[in-house]
Amino acid sequence: MNLTIAGITARGLFGRRRFLLLFPLPVLLLVLTLAAKGAGVAPDHWAPSVIDGMGFAVMVPVIALIVGTGVLGSEIDDGTVVHILAKPLPRHQIIVAKLVVAAGITAVTSAVPMFIVGVLVDSVRFGVALAVACLVAALGYSGVFLAMSLLTRRPVLVGLLYVLIWEALLGNVLTGTRVLSIHQYALTVTHAIAPNDLIKAHVGLPAAIAMTGVFLVGGALLAIDRLRSFSVAGETS
Amino acid sequence: MKTVELTNVSRWYGNVVAINNVTMTLGSGVTGLLGPNGAGKTTLLHMMSGFLAPSQGELLIGGEPAWRNPGIYRHLGLVSEREAVHGFLTAWEFVLASAKLHKLPQPEQAARRAIELVEMTDAQSRRIETFSKGMRQRTRVAAALVHDPEILLLDEPFNGMDPRQRLHMMELLHQMGSSGRTVLFSSHILEEVEEVSGTVQVIVAGRLAASGDYRTIRRLMTHRPHVFAIRSTDDRRLAVALMHEESVNGLDLDQGGLTVRAGDYGAFTRALPKIALREGLRVRQLIPSDESLESVFAYLITA
Incomplete structure (x- = not known):
């Protein structure tokens, strides 16, 4: 991995105001958990909604979307990507560095609050399961959203459509769509590590792991290919 | 290289x-x-x-x-x-x-x-x-x-x-x-x-x-007369003599001196010393006034 690119990417991400958008959802998740726990309500009444409905369905994909489209998309938008591309670097080095930063920041930002929620709800094992599931989801989402920032000029919009329409809406109506849902892979991983009644899995573990790999590697390969053909917008002055 | x-x-x-x-x-x-x-x-x-x-x-x-x-x-x-x-x-x-x-x-x-x-x-x-x-x-x-x-x-x-x-x-x-x-x-x-x-x-x-x-480009633009600013010991006499020269397309005479438009750069620059010598005049200044890049560029974009 190219550490120079990873360093610039991470500093660029932390230096933008957009980074502040990462924190409200984890804070909200923790506040809801503490409030429910403090009120003495049994976890099976609220934990599925908080962990699945809020954590995996909203928090993880939104954080991944902000970070995944930010690591390269922001540089494309402001033109700074040219400084990195005008170097004799194989394009896969650039994409791998961006991917590691995106997946790493997404995983840490989402896994830490989810681990705390898991411990508060059930046990340390459940917390670890949620954290590992966040890591898996972070890898899958980062591959997809990084590729989207090179495939479309509106990666955030397309990413939101995937999360809201495909995963949230169609995933509840058409069960077949769950095979292509990173959200479902996270639930499967959680259930495999800490089986309980709070989280239900709809996809087999081998399929979930394999498909996460497909999203990650496929997204990376697509991004590498698009970056090789990166064109500067056609001003003709 | x-x-x-x-x-x-x-x-x-x-x-x-x-x-x-x-x-x-x-x-x-x-x-x-x-x-x-x-x-x-x-x-x-x-x-x-x-x-x-x-x-x-x-x-x-x-x-x-x-x-x-x-x-x-x-x-x-x-x-x-x-x-x-x-x-x-x-x-x-x-x-x-x-x-x-x-x-x-x-x-x-x-x-x-x-x-x-x-x-x-x-x-x-x-x-x-x-x-x-x-x-x-x-x-x-x-x-x-x-x-x-x-x-x-x-x-x-x-x-x-x-x-x-x-x-x-x-x-x-x-x-x-x-x-x-x-x-x-x-x-x-x-x-x-x-x-x-x-x-x-x-x-x-x-x-x-x-x-x-760009100077060479200018000289190759033979369809555009070359403009020279000339000062001599007697601009009026030089103007009369230059009017007989075939390479000269036209000229202006004013207090600032002579402005000559020559159709053929080489023929004019070879002829001028001979004419001055024949007329007993001394050329004090000879400046190709449209050989600047600006002139060349203007000619090219309006061509």
Whole structure:
């Protein structure tokens, strides 16, 4: 991995105001958990909604979307990507560095609050399961959203459509769509590590792991290919 | 010496032709890329720097295709028109990062040399977002020069620089050109091009309108009379004598002296000393007054 690119990417991400958008959802998740726990309500009444409905369905994909489209998309938008591309670097080095930063920041930002929620709800094992599931989801989402920032000029919009329409809406109506849902892979991983009644899995573990790999590697390969053909917008002055 | 070679290169966007069948070879020395706004200069530079695929034709940098070939950046330095830089980095960090991305054996030393070259040593510890436009531009030039490239492409490099910085940048380009490097810079300010380079590539409406030394280009424009400003010991007598000369198309006489329009540059400049000698006149001043780049450029874009 190219550490120079990873360093610039991470500093660029932390230096933008957009980074502040990462924190409200984890804070909200923790506040809801503490409030429910403090009120003495049994976890099976609220934990599925908080962990699945809020954590995996909203928090993880939104954080991944902000970070995944930010690591390269922001540089494309402001033109700074040219400084990195005008170097004799194989394009896969650039994409791998961006991917590691995106997946790493997404995983840490989402896994830490989810681990705390898991411990508060059930046990340390459940917390670890949620954290590992966040890591898996972070890898899958980062591959997809990084590729989207090179495939479309509106990666955030397309990413939101995937999360809201495909995963949230169609995933509840058409069960077949769950095979292509990173959200479902996270639930499967959680259930495999800490089986309980709070989280239900709809996809087999081998399929979930394999498909996460497909999203990650496929997204990376697509991004590498698009970056090789990166064109500067056609001003003709 | 690394060259930039374009063979029948065209680029179009839908129905709009931005670059139309351009063939040129750039060798060592400084070349100015000239053209009115919208002529296609930036499109051409984007293609040369590997950031745009030609729709047709072949574009080689040091013998290698520019498109989809990051290897060209080992020999190529690029200063693009867009000013965007990573503003959260200091100038030192920015140039050092460039040196590291080029995988130079001694990146710190290379970064130090490049920063000294653009006279940014005193400000190197400041974040780039605090810089003026000219300082940013010099920092970008330092990053482009950090690997000592054999080919340097600059899009409007003097933008935002004050006169002293501009002079320094011109000297730098001169030095690079005279040390055998291939330097191409675009500019819409004719005086800049005239100062830095005699050799120009003129793009008009996507086509290569002229190429070479602009004084030579002017002399080849035989359909346009050459204008000379002449002062002599007796301008009126000289005017009468010149009217008999076949190469003279017309002349004006006023208090400032004679303005002669000659159809044939060579014939007129050979005839003038003989006429002056025959008439017993002394020519005190003979200035080709439309050989400036501005005149050549004006003739080309109105042709």
